[in-house]
Every structure is written in structure tokens, then in C-alpha cells.
Amino acid sequence: MEWLTAFLNDLQLSGPALWHGFTITLKVLVMATIGGILIGTLLALMRLSSIRVLNLFAQGYVNLFRSIPLLLVLMWFYFAVPFFYTALTGNYLTIDTALVSSIVAFMLFEAAYFSEIVRAGIQSIPKGQTAAAYALGMTYGQSMRLIILPQAFRKMTPLLLQQTIILFQDSTMVYAIGLLDFFRTNYVRGDLMALLTQYILFAGLVYFSVSLIATYAVKKLQRRLTV
Amino acid sequence: MNYSWNWGVLFQSTGIGDSTYLHWILAGLGWLLVIAIVAWSIAMLLGSILGIMRTLPSKTARTIGTAYVTIFRNVPLLIQLFIWFYVVPNFLPAPIKSWWMNDLGAHTSALISASIGLGLFTAARVCEQVRTGIEALPRGQINAGYAMGFSTAQLYRYVILPQSFRTILPPLSSELTNCVKNTSVASLVGVAEIISQMKTISEYTQNTIEIYTIVTVIFIVINICLIQGMNLLEKRLRVPGLIAGEK
Numbered sequence: 001m002e003w004l005t006a007f008l009n010d011l012q013l014s015g016p017a018l019w020h021g022f023t024i025t026l027k028v029l030v031m032a033t034i035g036g037i038l039i040g041t042l043l044a045l046m047r048l049s050s051i052r053v054l055n056l057f058a059q060g061y062v063n064l065f066r067s068i069p070l071l072l073v074l075m076w077f078y079f080a081v082p083f084f085y086t087a088l089t090g091n092y093l094t095i096d097t098a099l100v101s102s103i104v105a106f107m108l109f110e111a112a113y114f115s116e117i118v119r120a121g122i123q124s125i126p127k128g129q130t131a132a133a134y135a136l137g138m139t140y141g142q143s144m145r146l147i148i149l150p151q152a153f154r155k156m157t158p159l160l161l162q163q164t165i166i167l168f169q170d171s172t173m174v175y176a177i178g179l180l181d182f183f184r185t186n187y188v189r190g191d192l193m194a195l196l197t198q199y200i201l202f203a204g205l206v207y208f209s210v211s212l213i214a215t216y217a218v219k220k221l222q223r224r225l226t227v
Numbered sequence: 228m229n230y231s232w233n234w235g236v237l238f239q240s241t242g243i244g245d246s247t248y249l250h251w252i253l254a255g256l257g258w259l260l261v262i263a264i265v266a267w268s269i270a271m272l273l274g275s276i277l278g279i280m281r282t283l284p285s286k287t288a289r290t291i292g293t294a295y296v297t298i299f300r301n302v303p304l305l306i307q308l309f310i311w312f313y314v315v316p317n318f319l320p321a322p323i324k325s326w327w328m329n330d331l332g333a334h335t336s337a338l339i340s341a342s343i344g345l346g347l348f349t350a351a352r353v354c355e356q357v358r359t360g361i362e363a364l365p366r367g368q369i370n371a372g373y374a375m376g377f378s379t380a381q382l383y384r385y386v387i388l389p390q391s392f393r394t395i396l397p398p399l400s401s402e403l404t405n406c407v408k409n410t411s412v413a414s415l416v417g418v419a420e421i422i423s424q425m426k427t428i429s430e431y432t433q434n435t436i437e438i439y440t441i442v443t444v445i446f447i448v449i450n451i452c453l454i455q456g457m458n459l460l461e462k463r464l465r466v467p468g469l470i471a472g473e474k
């Protein structure tokens with residue numbers, strides 16, 4: 001039991017750092033979810049529109065992001081965000097590059113996955129709803145904003161939340177570009193204090209509990225939202 | 228932008244022997260395939276067993292299957308690979324541990340941990356697909372099987388599995404592409420697969436955009452090949468009479 005007490009003693013010292021890491025994870029999660037759903041909705045609307053160019057663009061975007069690994073996307077953006085910032089403005093990026101580029105990368109990457117959920121959600125609304133909206137004299141924008149999307153989002157909220165739980169787990173990949181999120185903070189501390197085994201297991205336990213509770217909550221919500 | 232383009236970077240000499248960077252990329256691609264094949268074999272085998280267990284009448288079998296899926300789906304893949312690489316060897320018996328740490332090269336041990344880790348992670352996903360496939364079968368099939376005097380083993384062998392494995396081919400093919408994409412995580416425990424080769428080459432040559440683009444294209448090509456291959460397989464194995472089976 002010695003290895004456990006050694007770990008618990010060290011945990012009291014590393015607590016604030018771990019908490020800071022957790023807030024970084026949450027920051028990435030919240031920004032990527034909001035941005036991803038917004039961009040994903042736009043992509044879904046483009047995918048369903050009758051304009052061929054938009055249609056092809058959305059299709060290409062989704063296929064591209066779904067065929068390359070998340071790790072590669074993160075590395076692309078870790079390189080590209082400061083590169084293009086400097087190329088466009090002439091200044092060097094002074095804020096936390098790893099944080100900004102991982103948020104951008106997750107937003108654009110998850111948008112591809114969110115867009116498929118939103119598309120399925122929109123397609124699940126009966127055609128009569130659109131027809132009725134047009135019959136009442138609504139424009140395309142009005143019918144989407146007031147009639148279709150509110151119903152579609154109600155249907156797909158559980159799926160979107162499930163995707164967010166996957167995103168929560170995938171956010172550990174920022175390890176590759178050195179962002180000190182919750183997992184990397186655990187790893188660095190464990191490596192430093194020769195408590196790597198304990199810290200990795202602890203991190204695993206935290207991710208496990210959060211995901212499990214969140215999954216349970218989503219299932220409950222799903223039962224309540226069923227129309 | 229003062230970026231010096233060099234699309235011929237792959238044919239440049241690495242300065243080590245007479246190898247070019249192309250050799251490094253091909254070596255990385257080779258390790259990617261090794262991990263993907265080993266992991267997918269583990270996943271299909273274990274995933275099918277667990278998926279069947281989750282549908283058996285026995286409560287113990289169902290509980291084991293459910294527990295496995297709950298654990299392996301709620302811990303991030305990266306942490307699972309770190310556990311197999313950094314944590315598990317510490318708990319091995321002393322002789323095996325010393326062999327693992329000292330005699331086995333660092334790259335080989337990383338390769339083995341990554342393949343097993345990815346395989347067990349993917350098995351939980353395959354398990355869920357197999358279970359869904361079995362549960363989607365009409366109840367009448369099972370009842371008819373029992374009515375004809377089949378034992379549970381015979382029922383699975385002759386009635387349930389031949390049908391359900393064919394209906395779950397589309398979701399399985401998407402799990403296969405996920406499995407191949409996830410091999411990239413192995414680079415973080417030190418396997419010299421394609422992503423880590425890409426990183427090294429970009430550091431050596433500074434031709435980041437070119438080498439990243441090449442690797443991205445390689446992944447897209449792999450993906451297209453996998454999807455086409457699975458589509459062919461699906462067409463051959465269609466179940467006649469289902470909506471998905473009509474031509």
C-alpha cells in the first residue's frame with residue numbers, strides 16, 4: 001500500500017496543477033463543441049442544399065476529415081495556425097499556440113462528425129413540415145430557423161451529447177502537441193516524481209468516471225426527450 | 228511568405244547510408260500495417276466472442292461482456308495505450324519483466340503494447356456491432372431454431388451468426404477504417420509508424436507542408452481502398468430478401 005500513500009501525498013501538492021489541466025480540457029471541450037456544432041450545422045445545410053457547388057464542398061469536407069486521423073489534424077493545425085497568422089499579419093503569435101491550434105483543430109475536425117448528425121436530424125423531419133412552412137409564405141431561412149432546426153435539434157441532442165463525450169476522450173490527443181491538459185499534466189507530474197504508474201491509472205479513472213456518468217445522464221435525457 | 232518549396236523531399240538522401248526519406252515513409256507505412264493487422268485480428272476475434280456473450284441466456288456471460296465494454300469504451304485510447312506500455316509491465320512476474328524491459332528492444336515492446344492495446348480497444352467497439360447485429364435478427368429465427376431441436380451452440384453456428392455477420396458488414400467496415408486511423412496513436416508510445424516518421428522528416432528537412440501533405444494523401448488513399456474493398460465484400464455477401472440486399 002506504500003505506493004498508494006506516496007501517490008496520495010503527492011496528489012495534495014499537485015492538486016492545483018491538475019485542476020488547471022482539467023480547466024484546459026474543459027476549455028477545449030466547450031469551445032470545440034460550440035464551434036463544431038455551428039460549423040457542422042452550416043455544413044449540413046450546405047450538404048442538403050440544391051446548389052451543386054455547396055453540396056460538393058460539404059461532401060468533400062466531411063470525407064476529407066473523416067479519412068485522416070485526429071492526430072494528423074492536430075499536427076497540421078499546430079503547424080498551420082502560427083504559420084498563416086504570421087503570413088497574414090506579419091506578426092508572431094504571442095498567445096498559447098498549442099491551446100489555440102488545438103481548439104481550432106477540434107472545431108473543424110468535429111464539425112465533420114457533427115454535420116453528419118445534424119444532417120440525419122434534419123432528414124428525419126417529415127417533408128410536410130417544410131411544405132407547410134412554405135405554404136405559410138416563409139422563406140428558406142425562416143422555415144429552417146423557426147420550423148425545421150428546432151425540431152431537428154430536439155431529436156438529435158442525445159446524439160450530439162454522445163459525440164461530445166467522445167470528444168472529451170479524444171481531447172487527450174493534445175498530448176502530441178504538448179498542451180498541458182488534464183492527462184498531460186498527470187503524465188508530466190508522474191514522470192517527474194517517479195509515480196508514473198499511479199498518475200496514469202488515476203487519470204484513466206477520472207476519464208472513466210466522467211464519461212460513465214455523462215453517458216448515464218445522456219441516456220436519462222434521451223428517455224425524457226423522446227417525443 | 229518565404230517558404231522554400233521542395234516537393235521532391237521524399238527522394239532526398241537522409242545522409243544515413245544510401246537511403247532516401249521515401250524509405251522512412253515506407254518503413255512507417257509497414258509498421259502501420261503491422262499494428263493495424265494485429266489489432267484488427269484481436270478485435271474481430273475477441274469482439275465477436277464478447278458480442279456473442281452479451282446475447283447468451285447465461286447471466287454471467289452477459290455481465291462479463293457488459294463490464295468489458297463499459298471499461299474499454301470509457302477510457303480514452305491514449306490512456307489505454309499508456310497503461311499497456313508504462314503500467315502493465317510493472318505488474319508482470321520478475322523474469323518476464325526483466326526480459327520485457329532489457330532483452331526486448333524498446334521499439335518491439337512499444338509495438339507489442341500498442342498492437343494489443345489498440346486491439347482490445349477496438350474489440351469493445353466490434354463487440355457492440357456484433358451484439359446489435361444479433362439483436363436485430365427477427366425473434367422468430369431463434370424460436371424456429373429451437374423448435375427444430377438445435378442446441379444453443381448449433382443455433383449460433385447455423386442460424387444466427389451467418390446472418391448477423393453479413394448484416395453488420397457496413398458498420399464493421401467503418402470500425403476497420405477507425406482502427407487503421409487509430410494506429411497513429413501508437414506513435415505517442417514510440418512506435419516508428421508513419422506519423423512519427425513524418426514528424427522526424429519534417430524536423431530534419433523543414434519541408435513541413437510537403438511531407439504533411441504526402442502523409443495526408445496516403446491516409447486518404449488507404450481509406451478509399453478499405454471502403455472500396457468492403458463495398459465489394461458487402462455486395463458478394465448480401466442477404467437476399469432484405470431491403471439492403473435488393474439490387
